[in-house]
Amino acid sequence: MLSDTPIDDPILHNAWHVVALADDVKVNQPLQVHLLGNAIALWRTDEKIIACQDRCPHRGVSLSMGWVDGNKAIVCPYHAMSFDADGRCTRIPADLKITCFPQTANIRTYQVKEKYGFVWVALGEPEQNIPTFAEWEQRNAIAFQCGPYFINASAPRVVENFVDIAHFPFTHRGLLGDPEFPEVPNYTLAVDADGISASDIHFHQPNPEGTGEAKSVSYVYKIVRPLIACFRKGDDIRYFSIFLTVTPVAETRSIAWLGVVRNYAPETSNDELRRFQDEVMAQDIPMVESQRPQKLPLNLQQEFHFPCDKMSIAYRKWLKQINLQFGTC
Ligand code: FES
Ligand SMILES: [Fe+2]
Known part of the structure; x- marks a missing residue:
């Protein structure tokens, strides 16, 4: 209940x-x-x-x-x-x-x-608009929605999982990563009034286009609101982009939703791509639900960090700065 x-x-x-x-x-x-x-x-x-x-x-x-x-x-x-x-x-x-x-x-x-x-x-007076996702406005955009994904975890933990790449080779082995290529090269991090962005992320993926051909893929990640983040793979010519938005149901009960958009492969069915996202999310959920503490610790001393966690660290610092109480500890 x-x-x-x-x-x-x-x-x-x-x-x-x-x-x-x-x-x-x-x-x-x-x-x-x-x-x-x-x-x-x-x-x-x-x-x-x-x-x-x-x-x-x-x-x-x-x-x-x-x-x-x-x-x-x-x-x-x-x-x-x-x-x-x-x-x-x-x-x-x-x-x-x-x-x-x-x-x-x-x-x-x-x-x-x-x-x-x-x-x-x-519920109250929104201080910011619903974020704009430029990819959705493009002429050839093909968009669809995924979710609801019910997760017994705090919403900030769900957001942090979305921007974490280092788990791809292990949690999403064969789908988004390969344990033979686990390293996350350094990337560019920027923090401003619009949120946090990480660019120049290059990561090896086993089957990025569904062609079976492994290659390095370039990503840009952004956290645009406390509970909304997005990424874009590819470039302006050919892109695949997802935004994640998390419904804060209760402090440790969340619902994740994905807005997915691409400007290529119109012949591929959205249902097929949705099944892929469902599979990825089904791998993420047990990881996130097992995290303790359930709330995201904003005291950086409380958990160990890798160098490539700098986006997560920036997220925690930002939440502390704006004084988000919900789902944090
Ligand atoms: S409970 Fe009586 S009208 Fe709604
Ligand atoms: Fe994941």
């Missing part, structure tokens, strides 16, 4: 988070999601998605178990109170004489957007 105790981290409270695949929010079918200890009901009208508290103010029943009335209200399944897209109560069937509803009959709604095939929700 998930605790319904909201987690009060100001940084994550005032930020956009992916909570669902946009296609999973269907007309007339409310969907329950969880974010930072809050249960949220998503429902869709013809024009937009609405995110509201998933608890009826009458007797606390889950509104996502209800239905959508006439494209304009979510209806509680228990006694059928209705709430419009702004969270205002519009109907109480047990007492139809009431037409002026008190504030206490209303529910809370949240800011919500659809972007990159995902539903993004902000």
Whole structure:
């Protein structure tokens, strides 16, 4: 069972988070999601998605178990109170004489957007926009989504795993790396107001294009928000790029999602590529779930580091600097 105790981290409270695949929010079918200890009901009208508290103010029943009335209200399944897209109560069937509803009959709604095939929700006032991923705007971009991947680990541990290359030859042996080529050459690290980037990363991969031909691949990695990172393989002419976004469900419960985009191989099916990402993630999850402490230690003395961990170290320093409390220790 998930605790319904909201987690009060100001940084994550005032930020956009992916909570669902946009296609999973269907007309007339409310969907329950969880974010930072809050249960949220998503429902869709013809024009937009609405995110509201998933608890009826009458007797606390889950509104996502209800239905959508006439494209304009979510209806509680228990006694059928209705709430419009702004969270205002519009109907109480047990007492139809009431037409002026008190504030206490209303529910809370949240800011919500659809972007990159995902539903993004902000509980508070987001201080930054949803990140822009330039590759998605390119003319020949072929994009798809992966996830949800449910992980019993803290969200910062999941992000750090995503930017860690040194595990490829062992955790992803034969897929992303080869134990005969375990070394991570030095790379360029930059930290600025936009986050952290690591460029000029060259790494041996056994089958980077699916042709069976091993070669050195060049990567650029970026951490653009506390719980959002991305990489790009290749160059401007031919690229393969993934962004990772992690839903902070609870301090040690996360949901990872991937936005994947490439500008080549249109004949390769997205389902096939998604299966590959599923396989990679299935190898990562037991590693990350076994990590102790579960929260990411921001005191650098607490864990041993390799020279090639400098991006992870920069991430931990950055989280400490912005004072992220959630999922860290
Ligand atoms: S519990 Fe929702 S209307 Fe009664
Ligand atoms: Fe991995």
